[in-house]
Amino acid sequence: MKKRIETVNQVNAPLAKVWAKVEPGTHxxxxxxxxxxxxxxxxxxxxxxxxxxxxxxxxxxxxxNKVFKYSIDKQDFMPISDIEGTITLRxxxxxxxxxxxxxxEISEENEPAFPEIKKNIEGIYQMAAxxxxxxxxx
Numbered sequence: 001m002k003k004r005i006e007t008v009n010q011v012n013a014p015l016a017k018v019w020a021k022v023e024p025g026t027h028x029x030x031x032x033x034x035x036x037x038x039x040x041x042x043x044x045x046x047x048x049x050x051x052x053x054x055x056x057x058x059x060x061x062x063x064x065n066k067v068f069k070y071s072i073d074k075q076d077f078m079p080i081s082d083i084e085g086t087i088t089l090r091x092x093x094x095x096x097x098x099x100x101x102x103x104x105e106i107s108e109e110n111e112p113a114f115p116e117i118k119k120n121i122e123g124i125y126q127m128a129a130x131x132x133x134x135x136x137x138x
Contacts, residue, residue, distance in 0.1 A: 001107070001108065001111060002103065002105055003080075003104055003114060005101065005102050005121050006099070007099070007100045007101070007126070008097060008098070008099050008100075009097075009100070009125060009126050009128075010092065010096070010097060010129065011089075011095060011096040011129045011132050012095050013095065013096060013132070013136035013137045014091075014096065014136075015089055015090070017136040017137065018089055018096040018098070018133075018136045019063075019066050019089055021135055021136050022089065023061045023068060024061075025038075025040050025045050025061065025068070025070070026038060026039070026040045028047055029047070030131075031134075031135040032047075032128050032131070033127045033128060033131060034050075034124055035048070036048050036049055036050045043058055044056070044059075045059050049077060051077075053076050053077035054076065055074075055075040055077060056072070056074040056075065057070045057072050058073055066088065066089040066090070067087070067089075068086070068087040068089075069084070069085065069087075070084070070085050071083065071084045071085075072084075072085075079106070080105060080106050080110070080117065082103075082104055082105040083103070083104040084103045084104070085100065085101065086099075086101050087099070087100045088100075098125075098129055100125045100128075102121060
């Protein structure tokens with residue numbers, strides 16, 4: 001069953017500084033609370049969590065429109081699959097509005113877990129916006 005979670009958070013940093021940290025895809029471990037390590041080779045990114053889970057991703061950045069897309073090709077972190085995320089950044093005065101949406105498949109068997117997954121993802125993205133502001137302004 002296909003699901004979508006849409007979030008909007010404010011990043012208290014200028015758009016140019018925020019995009020400079022998001023666009024290369026290499027700094028997730030600096031601002032995403034659940035990522036411990038992150039490496040990028042070409043358009044492939046590998047991230048690990050403190051719990052030892054590994055996420056294998058394909059990334060794509062659109063600098064002109066300030067859009068960063070990723071698909072998680074393989075992961076053993078959450079009971080979902082076919083994960084595609086989009087981070088869209090927009091200038092908001094001296095700050096940045098971050099629209100972070102994620103689409104994924106969840107099996108009927110795991111459907112009862114969706115409300116908890118949604119709550120966790122929303123919380124993680126909110127914490128990421130705070131950490132991203134600190135990292136961008138450093």
